[in-house]
Amino acid sequence: MSKKGKVKLSDIAKEAEVSIALVSYVLNNQHPDRIKKETAARIKKIAAKLNYRPNPLAKGLRTRKSNAIGLVLADLANPFSAQIARIIEDNVIGSDYILLIGSMDESIVKFRKLIDTFIGHHVDGLIIVSPEYSKKEIKAIQKQGIPYVLIDRYFPDQPFNFVGNDNYFATHACVQRLVTNGRKSIGFITHDTDYFHFSERKRGFESACREQGIQTEGRVMEVALSGLKTNVKKAMDTLLANNPDLDAILFSTSVLTLYGLKYAVRNQLNVPEQIEFMGFDQAEYYDIFSSPMTYYEQPLEEIGKKAVDFLMLEIDNPGGQTIQEIVKGSLKEAVAPIVR
Amino acid sequence: MSKKGKVKLSDIAKEAEVSIALVSYVLNNQHPDRIKKETAARIKKIAAKLNYRPNPLAKGLRTRKSNAIGLVLADLANPFSAQIARIIEDNVIGSDYILLIGSMDESIVKFRKLIDTFIGHHVDGLIIVSPEYSKKEIKAIQKQGIPYVLIDRYFPDQPFNFVGNDNYFATHACVQRLVTNGRKSIGFITHDTDYFHFSERKRGFESACREQGIQTEGRVMEVALSGLKTNVKKAMDTLLANNPDLDAILFSTSVLTLYGLKYAVRNQLNVPEQIEFMGFDQAEYYDIFSSPMTYYEQPLEEIGKKAVDFLMLEIDNPGGQTIQEIVKGSLKEAVAPIVR
């Protein structure tokens, strides 16, 4: 527990009867060969005794490092964001950095403001979930030489640092499993957006269907990002009305899955006997739904860890290689039994 | 978007052909009466043109303010934490502060480390969800004169700044509602801890039962904070075995509610006909459970807003009044229809 009056280098210097510079050298392990071992030991002991904590503002001002990293999320209140944030927190804290967090709510304006604030506060690096049409902004960050990694969202045609899920693989694997389960007419509920990760999910879905000789016409429903409550309902209505033979629905997001489940409960769909549901992303509540569900789990731990690892590397040694890691998740079963 | 070479006061001073000090005065609206209006206007224009952003490290070093506030949560991955974090974020960002976030995982050791890190980074204030037995640590913060507010958890016998839910009222209201609904034998699943907010929930439950002439003996199950999965199961098993007449269960947490719901699904409990469930805290998934549910909703928006408002006040004018706000939430209905 730190005492009232913050102790500084000069306090240590005074007590050890040496110069401030020497204290700084010792405490930072600078020129260790040039410094008398006894002096170094004495200084270190005094520093420990006084419970010295360097002032990060002074340090940062001088070294142009803040020991802070900024994390830009879509929306902290969204469990997906919160989970990834927590994983990143754990990976960051160990390295003596602090974590600034902000939500951009899929708005490019908020995004710009956040980035500006973070850079203004001299973060040493950025981990970014980027909104639609933010290519220019990322380029600017890159140009300024600020270490960064994109996660979750990416831009296929840009050499941006990135770690994220293999979305093509994901939905492709989902469809394969559904077919294995005997399903023949599969609907897909996804978002109406230009995000590349969503287009990949759609591509994965469609190409897997094609391979399996399954029709996709009229079975892909793309709902707007906002107004989910009513829009998902509408999409489900249409999907079911136009495809009386439908025997499975794949969702492209955990939130979409949630709304799908709500719809199923409210409309008494016969799940999974008549229609099997398949979700995206893990969610604790999958198994309170009345039937077991299979879902695709993104490798969040891996994404978070790799993003931080790379960022740290880049901070210590800027302008290194570009990283582009596409990692694969796996299918999981929620464990609820069928209630009948 | 900020340009490559950060512009600083001296750049503005040079272009305006004035001293750095004057620029600083103008940009901070210091001594406005003493400064020639034209000069001030000129300086402001140049600052805007160059897109000047003050360096918070230099500023903070000089003024001992960092424009950062630290938020200590239980666990960012927990939806309750994430929600409150998001609300606080929104209230903080507007005031040009940045938000440092950390999870203490109910560990006093992690808690100490986080507080230390935040204070080390010279946060201007702290919003704290405090772990068990952290009275001493809060006292130390108070003594150091660092503006802070506790939220959610509090210490009844200490004059600490606090904003939080009225937990006695909460469970009391829940029981009243259950009785109104015709329930006569009510179980309570809560945690086995010394946290005051949990003891309040228990007190509210017990006193409401007493008022209604309802027995509580053997119906209050206190499960450990860890190992929820198996412990909730065990608690439910015991509760049901020992109370064959049980017709309602009140949960003391959204996570406990979740595990309760899982248990109900897995064990095919007849909810709500035979046993009514009542939850604590809002959760999106309440209405995918096969029956509608009533739950107590904490006034999170109000708590977050009041906490930030007070903190800002305290930062601007330290050593003001102590605040102790206990706010009330309300009962809500999850909207799922009964499926049968």
Added chain:
DNA sequence: ATACTTTATTTAAACGTTTAAACAAAATTT
């Protein structure tokens, strides 16, 4: 015309570090 006020601006120190360069003393080489 001199003294005092007011107005507008500058000087310089300070915040707590880091770090290149200078320095002094001791050890080694010539």
Added chain:
DNA sequence: AAATTTTGTTTAAACGTTTAAATAAAGTAT
């Protein structure tokens, strides 16, 4: 013994601000 190298430490400037105090110029009172 003088010159050189090595060892251990200090000096002082710098990072980008803020702010008390100083200063200069202009205006007003005597």
